[in-house]
């Protein structure tokens with residue numbers, strides 16, 4: 399008989415009894431981070447993923463598409479707004495959109511956010527999550543944080559209610575890690591009322607059948623400065639599907655902007671500061687990718703728990719300064735571990751691990767998706783370089799404080 403109290407059994411045991419299949423807080427080990435609302439959310443998310451996603455993954459990967467109704471369902475069932483929120487829910491959104499698991503908006507924290515992504519990770523691979531909600535997670539926070547009321551009101555409610563979709567359009571055929579090399583050009587019209595955009599982007603989150611209505615796009619002005627703006631799918635915007643080896647259900651495309659007219663009020667934040675705004679979402683984007691990686695269940699879970707706690711305690715500016723290096727290191731490390739674990743899993747399973755479908759399906763999918771998890775949002779070299787530079791910067795700043803403290 400299990401030597402555990404009824405309280406432990408009822409509150410702290412959940413899910414699969416197999417070794418390492420669940421996090422420690424589901425195996426009878428109490429955690430200070432989780433309450434009833436987290437347990438409710440976990441159960442609601444797990445049911446949602448098992449009902450609406452897992453039975454269809456194979457078919458959607460094959461067709462490189464997601465059903466249109468799925469996105470609306472995600473909005474109606476309360477997934478979209480929380481995914482755009484991160485560690486807390488903005489006052490302006492409270493009461494306007496449903497929240498899965500009936501979590502009270504005031505209680506929402508970084509651990510609720512982590513649970514959503516963790517449960518998505520159970521699909522195995524990253525394509526479905528990327529295709530369905532990648533744009534919501536990566537693009538909406540920057541618009542909400544830096545956009546004018548005009549841009550927020552004309553774009554965000556459409557997305558969070560499931561009427562429209564958005565994608566992040568930064569990368570170009572000749573500018574990936576080197577974001578400063580991007581060439582998409584924004585020319586101011588003679589009367590100064592709008593930009594004329596020309597260039598090409600490589601963009602994820604365009605599954606067949608599930609078109610994107612807005613692109614949060616980084617462009618270069620004639621001054622050479624970078625500006626972030628929202629481009630609606632309008633005259634002059636065309637997309638061409640790209641075949642990918644991983645993350646196929648998410649859909650990836652070349653997006654062409656050919657003399658596209660964008661009113662100035664679609665600029666997000668101040669003109670010329672676009673790069674700063676893109677980087678501002680870095681911590682959340684990185685933490686969102688880690689659960690997908692963590693499905694292999696061998697991640698240093700304690701590290702990501704304390705990181706989520708720290709992110710929720712610090713202001714955005716403080717966490718950008720103090721934690722960007724740690725999140726970068728964690729994502730790079732998680733990717734290295736995932737590649738190793740999935741390789742070993744295939745070796746152990748033999749041919750079954752290379753079969754699309756059946757017992758090896760998840761492992762085979764993760765094998766195809768592993769690079770689509772580790773490359774975007776900062777590849778290994780870039781992240782480790784950033785982590786080292788950030789550690790030196792923090793040290794230099796702390797030395798200044800120490801010197802000042804002695805005076």
Ligand SMILES: Cc1cc2nc3c(=O)[nH]c(=O)nc-3n(C[C@H](O)[C@H](O)[C@H](O)COP(=O)(O)OP(=O)(O)OC[C@H]3O[C@@H](n4cnc5c(N)ncnc54)[C@H](O)[C@@H]3O)c2cc1C
Pocket residue numbers: 565566567568569570573574575576600601602603644645769770771773774775776777778779780
């Ligand atoms: C599945 C998927 C989804 C994506 N989604 C989006 C999206 O929605 N929106 C978007 O804008 N972009 C997206 N990207 C693009 C992604 O962010 C870029 O792939 C990434 O920035 C790397 O750029 P790159 O592919 O051009 O590779 P490169 O930048 O050419 O890098 C190639 C290799 O060189 C290494 N390298 C590059 N520079 C250095 C350096 N200075 N020092 C050491 N090594 C270096 C890199 O680590 C990498 O291993 C996506 C990519 C993938 C695969």
